[in-house]
Amino acid sequence: MNNIKLIFHFLQLNVLLVEYRGFGKSESKPSEKGVKRDAEAALQYLFKCEKIDTSKIIIFGRSLGGAVAIHLAASHPNDERIKAVIVENTFTDITNMSIHLFKFVKYFKFLINLKFDSINYISKITQPILFLSGKMDTLV
Template sequence: MIFFHGNAGNMGQRLSNVSGFYHKLNINILMVEYRGYGLSEGSPSERGLYVDAQSALDYIMHRTDIDVSKIMIFGRSLGGAIAIDLASRLEYRNKIWALVVENTFTSIPDMAQVILKWKCLNWLPPCCHKNKYFSLKKMAHVMTPTLVICGSNDALVPPAMAKELYLRCGAVCKKLVVMPGGGHDDTWTCRDYYSSVQQFLVNVPPLPGEIGPFFDDDTNSTKRHTIVHTV
């Protein structure tokens, strides 16, 4: 798993969540610290964070001690926008096995309307926003099996945005999970959080060209699933 964290803080503040992934799902994790965050040099920018994500995946693809056919990317909030951008790029489409995004938004202009509640923002051209992160538009180009998670009590990013992202996603294998009581920063502490991720990954088919097609238990035929699920 390549882990892209949210806007506030740094990757050290996500260690408890990452420890859960490691111990409960038995997976290895690469935590990415964006430019300008934590101890990383430079200044953050939308383009810069996209490049950081691409560099992380390129690095993993050149490792010889891991199974590069099962690389998944995870992003929470801002990290979700970064993960969606990475998965939407044609050059990386067949390199990512699974995408998991949590409590992420459709775009920065959409979030500006939610937070500021200024109706005049509806008429503001996108070029007026310094950062855009047009995740909803990019989701149509995401063909990677995708899990969209949101907390029902997220007071920052409206849970309705998760449904929009799910519906727009171009993947055949996709799943939407709403965690009851989950807030923006603590959805990962909900009871069924890790088991929901695990159940999704069990149904993710292999990358194109890899050995071992996904078989349906009942028909024993090759089949991809589209799943909508609320825990």
């Protein structure tokens, strides 16, 4: 959360934070389809917002949010309102991450309902992309 405060105060950028269904204080159960719909709804809200310059939107996501950001940007290729995409400590897809974390999962791939197949969406993004990662991240 501290980096969001820095973005707002020092760079003087507007920030919209989204709590996906099933996360934080939001209700409902999380699902890949639902989380992607929540992100799309947030982007559509920004496109219609009269209080900001809607021609300078940057999509940012960290960890799972990175996969959502990749999908969202891939769903809007060539949209000139989206200036860039930034993803921090995200993954190529849930299955590969799970296999890396839990070696036995490769024998039970059929049990994994979430895909977040970012590796197949990334090539559809036409906006500039910044990938951030660090060796101290113990999960992704």
